[in-house]
Amino acid sequence: MKINKLGPQQILNKTYLKDKPTIPQYEAFITRLKRFIQQIDVAQENQNEEHLKNLLTAFLTEQACKADFYLNTNAHKGCIETDLAINNGPSVTDPTAVILETKKPGSREMSTPENPNRKALHEAILYLLYETYSSQTANKGYVQ
Numbered sequence: 269m270k271i272n273k274l275g276p277q278q279i280l281n282k283t284y285l286k287d288k289p290t291i292p293q294y295e296a297f298i299t300r301l302k303r304f305i306q307q308i309d310v311a312q313e314n315q316n317e318e319h320l321k322n323l324l325t326a327f328l329t330e331q332a333c334k335a336d337f338y339l340n341t342n343a344h345k346g347c348i349e350t351d352l353a354i355n356n357g358p359s360v361t362d363p364t365a366v367i368l369e370t371k372k373p374g375s376r377e378m379s380t381p382e383n384p385n386r387k388a389l390h391e392a393i394l395y396l397l398y399e400t401y402s403s404q405t406a407n408k409g410y411v412q
Contacts (some may be wrong), residue, residue, distance in 0.1 A: 271384050300330055303396045312373050320352055321370045328354070338362060343400070367395045 277285065291295065304327040311319055325339055338360055342353035354366040367402040369392040379389040 271381065297328060297331070300327065308373060317351075317370060317372050317375075320372060324368070324370060329338075337365075340393075342367070348394065349397065350399075361394060365401060367392060369395070399404050 304323065307323050308320060311323065328339060335358060338355035338358055340353065340360070342350040342364060350367050351370045352368040353364045354368075355362040356365040357363075360381050369388045375388075376385040388397040
């Protein structure tokens with residue numbers, strides 16, 4: 269298996285790359301990001317993956333996802349459930365745009381560029397396949 273590492277410029281629509289935040293927006297983002305990292309650092313020692321996933325959901329909701337995008341887990345016919353999915357709209361019926369697989373920082377289950385053959389990558393691919401075939405859409409999927 270060959271792993272192709274893609275950067276934001278290769279994945280994102282060029283329109284998003286042209287949208288520059290204002291200085292106050294940037295500073296607010298940095299403040300929220302620092303708070304999120306501090307929460308992860310404090311919680312990672314004695315909290316489980318579910319707690320850390322809730323911190324990530326809160327961070328993403330604070331950004332811009334409140335009214336524009338639906339964030340939650342996504343069950344596939346009762347079989348499996350993604351850790352976190354972001355839909356392409358504010359409703360649960362909108363198509364899934366992003367699938368996130370979360371693990372505790374430093375977990376041996378998390379994929380790395382040097383060692384991608386780990387449980388997190390396997391689960392992300394499985395969720396992507398379930399999403400692609402259950403929604404009958406031709407989504408171009410990237411596993412990150």
